[in-house]
Amino acid sequence: MNATDLLLLPVAVPLLAAAIVAGVGRLLPRILLDAVVLVVALGVASLGALLLVATRRHDVATVAGGWGAVHGHPVGIDVVADPMTAGLICLDGLVLAIALAYTWHYFDDVDAVLHGLLLAFVGGLAGFALAGDLFTLFVMLELVSVIGFVLTGYRIEAERSLQGALAFAVASTIGGVLTLTGIALVYARTGQLALASIGRSLAEQPADGLVAASFALVLAGFLVKAATVPFHFWTAGAEMVAPTPVCILFSALLVTSGVYAVGRIYHVAYQQALPGADVRPVLLAFGAASALVGALMSLGQRHFKRMLAFSTIAHSGILLVGVGLLNRDGAAGAVTYAVGHAGAKGALFCVGGVLLSRFKSVDENDLHGRGRRLAATGVAAALGALALAGAPPFGTGLGKALTEDAADSAGEQWLVPVLVLASGLTGAAVLRFTIRCFLGWGRPVDSGGVPGRRGEEPEPDPAGRLLVSAWLLLGLSLLAGLAGTGWAAHVGSSYVDSGAYTRALWGGPAPPAVAMHLTGWHATGLPLAFAPALLACAIAALWLLPGIGTATRAVTLSVLRPLRAMHTGRLGDETTWLLAGTGAFGIAMLLLRA
Amino acid sequence: MSALAYGASAVVLLAGLCGVVFSRDLLHLVVCLSITQSSTYVLLLAVGYRSGATAPVFSDHPKGPVVDPVVQALALTDVVVGATVFALLLALVIQAAKRADGDVDPDALSDLHG
Numbered sequence: 001m002n003a004t005d006l007l008l009l010p011v012a013v014p015l016l017a018a019a020i021v022a023g024v025g026r027l028l029p030r031i032l033l034d035a036v037v038l039v040v041a042l043g044v045a046s047l048g049a050l051l052l053v054a055t056r057r058h059d060v061a062t063v064a065g066g067w068g069a070v071h072g073h074p075v076g077i078d079v080v081a082d083p084m085t086a087g088l089i090c091l092d093g094l095v096l097a098i099a100l101a102y103t104w105h106y107f108d109d110v111d112a113v114l115h116g117l118l119l120a121f122v123g124g125l126a127g128f129a130l131a132g133d134l135f136t137l138f139v140m141l142e143l144v145s146v147i148g149f150v151l152t153g154y155r156i157e158a159e160r161s162l163q164g165a166l167a168f169a170v171a172s173t174i175g176g177v178l179t180l181t182g183i184a185l186v187y188a189r190t191g192q193l194a195l196a197s198i199g200r201s202l203a204e205q206p207a208d209g210l211v212a213a214s215f216a217l218v219l220a221g222f223l224v225k226a227a228t229v230p231f232h233f234w235t236a237g238a239e240m241v242a243p244t245p246v247c248i249l250f251s252a253l254l255v256t257s258g259v260y261a262v263g264r265i266y267h268v269a270y271q272q273a274l275p276g277a278d279v280r281p282v283l284l285a286f287g288a289a290s291a292l293v294g295a296l297m298s299l300g301q302r303h304f305k306r307m308l309a310f311s312t313i314a315h316s317g318i319l320l321v322g323v324g325l326l327n328r329d330g331a332a333g334a335v336t337y338a339v340g341h342a343g344a345k346g347a348l349f350c351v352g353g354v355l356l357s358r359f360k361s362v363d364e365n366d367l368h369g370r371g372r373r374l375a376a377t378g379v380a381a382a383l384g385a386l387a388l389a390g391a392p393p394f395g396t397g398l399g400k401a402l403t404e405d406a407a408d409s410a411g412e413q414w415l416v417p418v419l420v421l422a423s424g425l426t427g428a429a430v431l432r433f434t435i436r437c438f439l440g441w442g443r444p445v446d447s448g449g450v451p452g453r454r455g456e457e458p459e460p461d462p463a464g465r466l467l468v469s470a471w472l473l474l475g476l477s478l479l480a481g482l483a484g485t486g487w488a489a490h491v492g493s494s495y496v497d498s499g500a501y502t503r504a505l506w507g508g509p510a511p512p513a514v515a516m517h518l519t520g521w522h523a524t525g526l527p528l529a530f531a532p533a534l535l536a537c538a539i540a541a542l543w544l545l546p547g548i549g550t551a552t553r554a555v556t557l558s559v560l561r562p563l564r565a566m567h568t569g570r571l572g573d574e575t576t577w578l579l580a581g582t583g584a585f586g587i588a589m590l591l592l593r594a
Numbered sequence: 595m596s597a598l599a600y601g602a603s604a605v606v607l608l609a610g611l612c613g614v615v616f617s618r619d620l621l622h623l624v625v626c627l628s629i630t631q632s633s634t635y636v637l638l639l640a641v642g643y644r645s646g647a648t649a650p651v652f653s654d655h656p657k658g659p660v661v662d663p664v665v666q667a668l669a670l671t672d673v674v675v676g677a678t679v680f681a682l683l684l685a686l687v688i689q690a691a692k693r694a695d696g697d698v699d700p701d702a703l704s705d706l707h708g
Contacts, residue, residue, distance in 0.1 A: 145679075149686075169682065174614065570614060579611060
């Protein structure tokens with residue numbers, strides 16, 4: 001069997017299985033249904049692993065459609081796998097499997113639809129990773145979004161599920177329209193849809209405002225998925241109301257895929273036309289803004305899942321910083337960070353699920369001291385908080401260190417304190433919640449200024465299986481930190497190398513291999529590596545110490561007032577910010593060119 | 595002629611977006627979203643248009659210049675995607691209307707803020 005034969009399987013298998021499960025799933029006994037879906041998820045992960053092996057030396061590509069070659073160039077739909085794609089597919093399968101293990105006894109009345117939706121979601125994400133042309137990327141984006149907002153509003157009878165789903169649907173639809181407009185513009189200029197062909201065509205002519213505008217528009221839809229500020233307004237609502245397994249998939253996979261697409265589209269299609277000097281500052285600015293806004297907002301939340309949602313926005317910003325450096329080292333940092341974050345955030349959502357099933361609430365004040373008996377859950381939450389703060393040896397720590405090194409050598413030293421602050425603040429928020437809930441320290445505060453968020457939908461008790469998923473996910477995060485930097489350097493270098501991508505499609509001589517080396521954990525970096533974790537502990541202590549706590553809270557809330565005022569939850573405001581973000585992106589690039 | 599088509603697409607896009615931003619009714623908002631989506635059909639067809647060319651059908655036509663079939667395929671796919679999205683959005687609106695006795699002001703749904 002050829003490696004190219006494997007390429008379409010990660011999309012076809014879950015989508016077919018989804019159709020079958022949705023069609024005949026209700027006739028199957030529950031245990032069989034769960035087993036089939038779990039096997040498919042692990043199958044996707046193994047296909048990803050096989051592709052990782054196949055792409056060890058060079059990218060693997062095929063041109064689907066069977067049209068043959070015209071003027072010496074194959075015509076059809078490009079499907080390309082490089083180590084980044086393969087790794088993403090592997091992560092998709094693994095996280096889905098763990099989320100399914102969580103779902104095992106999740107909904108008693110589940111009618112196989114949820115299983116089908118989860119499978120189709122991951123099939124769409126795999127297609128997203130493999131797509132080698134803009135229109136396929138767009139279609140996969142829409143597929144994933146549609147399933148995403150069905151999953152968000154899964155418990156449609158609850159009012160808040162409806163709101164979250166609507167916010168998500170409106171944002172992703174407008175993002176999709178802007179992306180399609182951008183695709184039409186770039187097609188008008190180049191007559192191509194395949195990323196590699198667009199890249200070749202754009203390299204042959206001088207880039208002008210139209211190319212820059214098309215880039216900004218194309219990215220809009222993907223930045224919505226990546227939850228980049230100011231495209232992020234749907235995230236907090238959706239992750240607050242969605243069922244726990246869906247939150248895991250959103251935070252660990254959807255957001256990561258959005259950031260992946262940004263780098264993929266830039267490196268393969270636009271790199272020749274838009275020099276890095278014009279694009280890098282814009283991506284870094286958006287990434288840094290997301291990191292800071294998300295981190296500050298997460299510190300101001302009482303609702304655990306909403307806190308985690310804002311921290312996802314912050315961590316997605318850190319990923320965008322890594323990818324936005326537009327070099328191998330930054331990409332290597334982002335990959336490591338993505339795996340580390342997927343594990344840590346997934347584990348924390350599992351903790352949220354345990355709390356929902358036990359206490360029917362995830363409100364910090366409601367739960368004050370009530371988690372004392374749940375020692376294991378508390379330990380998982382604390383470890384998750386440390387992982388969010390990027391403490392070694394979690395993957396987030398290594399990823400952050402690599403990104404900081406990359407920023408440093410690219411002359412963007414200002415990013416280092418941004419990453420430390422964002423990691424520290426999100427860690428502090430979760431640590432504060434953990435200590436209050438599981439140890440009962442500090443005084444419960446009244447909800448002055450913050451509307452109480454009661455009326456949660458209770459989740460059924462999954463008989464302790466929840467925590468198994470949490471430990472598995474924490475293990476994943478740990479693995480990313482301990483696996484060294486060799487694989488990350490490998491993945492990062494192929495991600496930014498558009499030459500390897502086009503060679504896989506069109507052939508051509510390979511350049512001599514370059515030795516790759518990345519410094520991983522090192523002694524001189526240790527103070528910086530532990531800085532955010534210490535910051536997190538310090539901030540959490542400020543909130544909890546008697547006397548200072550009230551003052552800290554008052555100061556924080558007053559600092560956050562303008563930011564919170566931005567998050568009105570209105571669909572119109574969400575749309576306005578989305579448009580303003582796209583406009584700002586385009587104008588910033590044009591100004592940098594001038 | 596083609597400038598007119600591009601202009602029309604831009605006007606439709608902006609009109610739809612304005613509607614979404616200022617909407618006071620969820621149903622109205624969904625219709626505005628679908629107007630926004632329609633702008634992409636106009637844009638795509640304008641991109642592929644050639645004056646004097648016929649439809650890209652070859653079986654019973656004399657050989658001659660045709661308009662770009664790729665954009666038509668894209669527009670068709672987009673119509674299908676749009677149908678899915680709007681069917682789901684309308685389902686959500688119906689749920690919202692059921693809950694709120696027919697009042698579907700999107701601003702009434704602002705529990706998820708701050």
